[in-house]
Amino acid sequence: MSAPLPALKQRRLNPLWELILMRSRAMWREPSALFWTFIFPLLTSVALGLAFRTQKLQAVEVAVAEGPAAQATVEKLNRDPALHAVVAPLAEAKERLRRGKAALVVVPGDSPELVVDPTQPEGRTARLLVHDALERAAGRADTLTFRTEEVTQPGSRYIDFLIPGLLGMGMMMSGAWGVGWSIVDMRTGKLLKRLVATPMKRSHFLLSFMLSRTILTLLEVLFFVAYARLLFGVQVFGSLVQFVACALFGSLSFAGMAILIASRAQNTQTAGGLMNLMTMPMMLVSGVFFPSTFFPEWSQPVIQALPLTAVLDGLRGIMLDGASLLSLGPQLLVMALWGVIPFGIALKIFRWS
Amino acid sequence: MTAAPAISVHNLVKRFEDVVAVNGISLDIAAGSCVGLLGPNGAGKTTTVEILEGIQAPTSGEVRVLGRRWETDAAAIRERIGLALQQTQFYDRLTVKETVELFRSFYSRGLSVEEAIGQVQLQEKVKTYVMKLSGGQRQRLAVAVALVADPELLFLDEPTTGLDPQSRRSLWDVIDALRGKGRTVLLTTHYMEEAAQLCDRIVIVDRGRIVADGTVQELIRSIGGEQCIEIATSPALTDEQLRAQVPGVARITRRGPVAALTVQELHVAVPAVVAAVQAAGATLQQLSTRQSTLDDVFLALTGHSLREDEA
Numbered sequence: 001m002s003a004p005l006p007a008l009k010q011r012r013l014n015p016l017w018e019l020i021l022m023r024s025r026a027m028w029r030e031p032s033a034l035f036w037t038f039i040f041p042l043l044t045s046v047a048l049g050l051a052f053r054t055q056k057l058q059a060v061e062v063a064v065a066e067g068p069a070a071q072a073t074v075e076k077l078n079r080d081p082a083l084h085a086v087v088a089p090l091a092e093a094k095e096r097l098r099r100g101k102a103a104l105v106v107v108p109g110d111s112p113e114l115v116v117d118p119t120q121p122e123g124r125t126a127r128l129l130v131h132d133a134l135e136r137a138a139g140r141a142d143t144l145t146f147r148t149e150e151v152t153q154p155g156s157r158y159i160d161f162l163i164p165g166l167l168g169m170g171m172m173m174s175g176a177w178g179v180g181w182s183i184v185d186m187r188t189g190k191l192l193k194r195l196v197a198t199p200m201k202r203s204h205f206l207l208s209f210m211l212s213r214t215i216l217t218l219l220e221v222l223f224f225v226a227y228a229r230l231l232f233g234v235q236v237f238g239s240l241v242q243f244v245a246c247a248l249f250g251s252l253s254f255a256g257m258a259i260l261i262a263s264r265a266q267n268t269q270t271a272g273g274l275m276n277l278m279t280m281p282m283m284l285v286s287g288v289f290f291p292s293t294f295f296p297e298w299s300q301p302v303i304q305a306l307p308l309t310a311v312l313d314g315l316r317g318i319m320l321d322g323a324s325l326l327s328l329g330p331q332l333l334v335m336a337l338w339g340v341i342p343f344g345i346a347l348k349i350f351r352w353s
Numbered sequence: 354m355t356a357a358p359a360i361s362v363h364n365l366v367k368r369f370e371d372v373v374a375v376n377g378i379s380l381d382i383a384a385g386s387c388v389g390l391l392g393p394n395g396a397g398k399t400t401t402v403e404i405l406e407g408i409q410a411p412t413s414g415e416v417r418v419l420g421r422r423w424e425t426d427a428a429a430i431r432e433r434i435g436l437a438l439q440q441t442q443f444y445d446r447l448t449v450k451e452t453v454e455l456f457r458s459f460y461s462r463g464l465s466v467e468e469a470i471g472q473v474q475l476q477e478k479v480k481t482y483v484m485k486l487s488g489g490q491r492q493r494l495a496v497a498v499a500l501v502a503d504p505e506l507l508f509l510d511e512p513t514t515g516l517d518p519q520s521r522r523s524l525w526d527v528i529d530a531l532r533g534k535g536r537t538v539l540l541t542t543h544y545m546e547e548a549a550q551l552c553d554r555i556v557i558v559d560r561g562r563i564v565a566d567g568t569v570q571e572l573i574r575s576i577g578g579e580q581c582i583e584i585a586t587s588p589a590l591t592d593e594q595l596r597a598q599v600p601g602v603a604r605i606t607r608r609g610p611v612a613a614l615t616v617q618e619l620h621v622a623v624p625a626v627v628a629a630v631q632a633a634g635a636t637l638q639q640l641s642t643r644q645s646t647l648d649d650v651f652l653a654l655t656g657h658s659l660r661e662d663e664a
Contacts, residue, residue, distance in 0.1 A: 013458035022447060022455050029446035029482075189442025194498075197406055197438075198459040199431040353408060 019208035041170040052158040059084040063093035069108035076137035163228040164315040165288040175254030183262035184271040193353040217251035238318035242325040250311035253338035260342035263350045282308040310334035359384040359537035365414035374400040376561035387538040389552035397561040398541040435504030437495040439511045445484035463502040473497045489520025509540040545647035576653040577603025578615040585639040598629035
C-alpha cells in the first residue's frame with residue numbers, strides 16, 4: 001500500500017524492548033502482583049519479627065514434689081533468679097513436666113532425685129541450675145568469681161536470619177508465578193500463538209521474561225534491604241553491590257525453572273500445581289525459616305543442590321558474614337546450572353500454541 | 354496484477370490422533386480477491402487457515418503462500434501476511450496503542466501505529482486498556498494488529514463470532530474497506546450472511562472437504578433455483594405428490610414439518626402448490642416464499658444445515 005511520507009516516518013520500535021515493556025507494564029499495572037512482590041513479604045517479616053523477637057530468657061520452671069523438705073528446697077532454688085520453683089504433689093509435678101510447664105521435677109531427700117525429659121533443651125539448663133543452687137545452699141564454696149556482660153549483636157538475631165530467607169523465598173515465588181503463570185495464561189488466551197505468527201524472534205520473547213525479571217528483582221532487593229534496615233536495623237555486612245548481583249543471579253535460575261515448567265502446560269491449573277510442587281519443598285528444606293542444616297546429614301547433598309538453598313546461602317553469606325561473591329563459587333555454580341539447563345530444555349520443547 | 358495465485362493448496366490433509374480435520378483440500382486463491390471459507394463449526398476451516406498461516410504443519414499436501422513455501426521461507430512469509438485468530442486474548446492492562454506498537458515492532462515495514470488504529474476506527478480508544486474494550490472493539494483491535502504490517506495477504510478467522518448484530522455490522526464495514534488495493538483477504542465464517550456480504554468468492558467446506566466453490570449467485574444457481582417455497586400441511590404431502598403436480602421443482606428438503614421446494618419461477622409454482630394441497634384434501638398450515646440462501650445450498654449439498662449447531 002501507500003508508503004508513509006518521510007515526515008511521518010515513526011521511530012523504529014525495537015522488538016526486544018517492546019516485549020520487555022509489555023512484561024513490565026503488565027506487572028506494574030497488576031495491583032495483586034505488586035502486593036505479592038512487595039507488601040506480602042513486608043507483612044510476613046513484620047509478623048515473624050514480632051513473634052520471634054529476641055527477648056531475655058524467662059526463668060526456668062521447676063516443680064518440687066510435696067514432702068517434708070519441699071518448702072525449704074523451693075526457697076533454696078528461688079534464690080537463683082534464673083529459676084522459678086513451685087511445690088506440687090508428685091503426680092501433678094510429673095504432669096507439668098509432660099506438658100512442658102516445668103522443665104524439671106525435684107523429689108527432695110538426702111540425695112535429691114531430678115526428673116527430666118532428655119529431648120527438652122530446657123531440661124539440661126534446669127538440671128545444671130538446680131544442681132548449682134542446691135550445692136551452693138549445701139555450703140559449696142565457689143573457687144572462681146565471674147563477671148558477665150550481656151550484649152545482643154545485630155547480625156545474630158532471628159530477624160537477621162529471616163530477612164534474606166524471605167527475600168529468597170519472595171524471589172522464587174514471584175519468579176515462578178510472574179514468569180510461569182504468565183506464559184501459560186498467554187498460551188490459553190492464544191496470545192503466544194498470535195505472537196509466533198509474526199516475525200518475532202522466539203529467543204527475544206523468552207529473553208524478555210528473563211530481563212524483565214531482572215529489573216523487578218533489582219527493585220525487590222533494594223526494597224527489602226531498605227525496609228529491613230529501617231524497621232529492624234538489619235545490616236548488609238558484605239558489599240551491597242555483590243549482594244544485589246547474587247540476588248540477580250539467583251532470580252535467573254528461578255526464571256529458567258519457571259520457563260521450563262510453563263513450556264508445555266496447557267492451562268493455568270496444571271501450571272499452578274507444578275509450580276507448587278517445585279516451590280513448596282524448597283520453602284521447607286532450603287532454609288527460609290530455619291537453617292537447612294537441621295535436616296539429616298544424608299539429605300544434605302540434595303538440599304545443597306537446590307537453587308533456593310544456593311541463593312539463601314549466598315545471600316546470607318554476603319549479608320550476615322560479609323563474605324565476598326568470589327568465595328561463593330559452589331552456590332553460584334548451582335544457580336547457573338538451574339538457570340541455564342532448564343532454559344535450554346525449555347527452548348527445545350516449548351509449545352507455542 | 355500477477356497471474357500467480359496468492360494462495361495455492363494442493364491435496365491438503367491434516368490428521369490428528371483420531372480425527373481427520375482436513376481431508377484433501379485443493380484451492381487456488383487469486384491475488385486481490387476476497388474469499389470466504391464457509392462451513393459449520395468443526396468443518397476444518399480453522400485448521401486449514403492455521404496451516405496457511407504457518408501455525409500448524411500439514412500431515413501431507415502442498416501449500417504455497419505468496420509463491421513461497423513454509424518449510425523454506427517462513428520468515429519471509431511472516432513479514433507479508435497479517436492475521437486475526439479466532440478471539441485472541443491480548444494483555445488486559447496494555448492500551449490499544451501499546452498493543453499495536455508491540456506488534457508493529459516485529460515487522461521491518463508496515464503502517465504507522467496510528468494508521469492501523471485509524472483503519473479499524475479505534476482512534477478514540479488509543480489510551481484505553483484492552484480489558485475495558487467491548488467484544489466488538491477487541492475484534493477491531495485484532496484486525497488492527499493484523500493490518501499493522503500492511504500485509505499483502507490477510508487472514509481473518511471467524512472475525513465476528515460471538516458479537517452482537519450491531520457490532521458485527523460495523524466490523525463488516527471495516528473489513529469491506531480493506532478489500533481491493535491489491536490485497537488478498539481470506540476469511541472463515543459460519544455465518545452465511547457474512548460470506549455473502551463480504552466475499553467475491555465462497556468456498557463451502559464440510560467435514561474437511563470442499564463441497565462447493567463459486568460466487569453467491571453461482572452457488573444458488575447450482576442447486577437449481579433462486580426461489581424457495583416453504584409449506585407445512587396436515588397431513589404432510591409426500592415428495593412424490595409435490596413433484597408430480599408442481600412444475601420446475603429442483604429439490605425438496607425437509608426440516609421438521611416444513612418442506613422447502615427450490616424452484617425457478619414462483620408465479621408458476623405457487624398456484625400449483627396450492628392446487629396440490631387441495632387435490633390431496635389436506636389443509637395448508639403455512640405457506641411462505643423467500644430467496645434461496647447459502648444455507649439452502651449447504652443443506653442441498655451436505656444434507657445438514659449450517660446452523661444446526663446453533664439451533
